[in-house]
Amino acid sequence: MTASSHVFATYAQPDIEFVRGEGVRLYDAQGNTFMDLTSGIAVNSLGHAHPHLVDALKSQAETLWHTSNLFKVPGREKLADRLCEATFADRVFFTNSGAEALEAAIKTARRYHFAKGNPERIDIITFEGAFHGRTLATIAAGGQAKYLEGFGPKAPGFIQVPFGDHDALHAAIGETTAGILIEPVQGEGGIRSVPNQCLRGLRELCDKHGILLIYDEVQTGVGRTGKLFAHEWAGENGEAAPDIMAIAKGIGGGFPVGACLATEEAAAPMIVGTHGTTFGGNPLAMAVGNAVLDIVLEDGFLEEVRRKSLVMQQILAELVDTYPDLLEDTRGKGLLLGMKAKIPNTDIIAAFRSEGLLSVAAGDNVVRLLPPLVITEDELREARDLMVRGLEAIRNKNS
Numbered sequence: 001m002t003a004s005s006h007v008f009a010t011y012a013q014p015d016i017e018f019v020r021g022e023g024v025r026l027y028d029a030q031g032n033t034f035m036d037l038t039s040g041i042a043v044n045s046l047g048h049a050h051p052h053l054v055d056a057l058k059s060q061a062e063t064l065w066h067t068s069n070l071f072k073v074p075g076r077e078k079l080a081d082r083l084c085e086a087t088f089a090d091r092v093f094f095t096n097s098g099a100e101a102l103e104a105a106i107k108t109a110r111r112y113h114f115a116k117g118n119p120e121r122i123d124i125i126t127f128e129g130a131f132h133g134r135t136l137a138t139i140a141a142g143g144q145a146k147y148l149e150g151f152g153p154k155a156p157g158f159i160q161v162p163f164g165d166h167d168a169l170h171a172a173i174g175e176t177t178a179g180i181l182i183e184p185v186q187g188e189g190g191i192r193s194v195p196n197q198c199l200r201g202l203r204e205l206c207d208k209h210g211i212l213l214i215y216d217e218v219q220t221g222v223g224r225t226g227k228l229f230a231h232e233w234a235g236e237n238g239e240a241a242p243d244i245m246a247i248a249k250g251i252g253g254g255f256p257v258g259a260c261l262a263t264e265e266a267a268a269p270m271i272v273g274t275h276g277t278t279f280g281g282n283p284l285a286m287a288v289g290n291a292v293l294d295i296v297l298e299d300g301f302l303e304e305v306r307r308k309s310l311v312m313q314q315i316l317a318e319l320v321d322t323y324p325d326l327l328e329d330t331r332g333k334g335l336l337l338g339m340k341a342k343i344p345n346t347d348i349i350a351a352f353r354s355e356g357l358l359s360v361a362a363g364d365n366v367v368r369l370l371p372p373l374v375i376t377e378d379e380l381r382e383a384r385d386l387m388v389r390g391l392e393a394i395r396n397k398n399s
């Protein structure tokens, strides 16, 4: 009993505790207000305490919390119907997190080939800089040494190629390949977008080799990039549609929800008994997931996200122009945006936090900005003013 905290020391946290949130704002116990451009790492897609989500969760909580997957859950059928109606998918498996959604995606891809009489097809090709979660399989998929170290042998069946290296990708495909797994925009890896023609090219490549295209849209999905799913930027008519897709984060708006979406063909071998979860798809989670879709699928909602994205991109471009000593470039799509820093990104994040604005680090020395999708233009301008103050403070300190 000597530890100052009894929580695992896995997270290095600044010393702030929030007690309340509303929209884009978070409040601490001392009454300080922060603009939250982390959105719980792309989770609070509709901001904090959105009335429609609060109502949905409250009324479900008063009715029924949990029954398990021994029984049908009406909200689960409804959310699956709506996700399939809005995407390439025909089937959905619900989980509690992104990593679990990826696990389901990986299992589905392997089982697909197993059922076709090709059990040797187990390899999933992934890309350097990828992040797919922290389970044993997903750290192998992500391939990052810092996440693999000390946790025993790397799970077999994952082959990594450099981001954007077409020759290496072609060379990696062989007799044991099951599929290709990719984030349409790398989130943790530094807001690196895969060009639209490359996503379409991946679709063609997978078709040519009879392997599966798997998207990790855990961070990019549910409106974050201004389309319902980021791969739609590469074609609204399925030109870059996957066979399998993992989602999470934004679909729960802050409640833990994930899902693996698949075509009928890819999901067909996932029959009774092949996979399961105790909590996934529970009534509370499904009530919130449906409530998120009520808003995100409203006419004009995504158009608004795209409009606000342009405002935000303009703001960030001006910051890079004004502070070339501190900032290198802007990147991203929709409201999944970032600025590559010329000084340590954590210094900029700390300076922003001192001014009351929260942002989050990403790979490649990027400052990641993930406003809630409901942020207003006035709030974006307010965020700009706070960022300017933070950058000025760094300059003054340096001079």
Ligand SMILES: *Cc1c(COP(=O)(O)O)cnc(C)c1O
Pocket: 096, 097, 098, 099, 100, 102, 131, 132, 133, 134, 183, 187, 188, 216, 217, 218, 219, 220, 248, 249
């Ligand atoms: C966050 C994230 C995950 C992991 O999700 P968890 O809910 O933390 O398990 C996987 N892939 C991507 C792209 C993510 O951003």
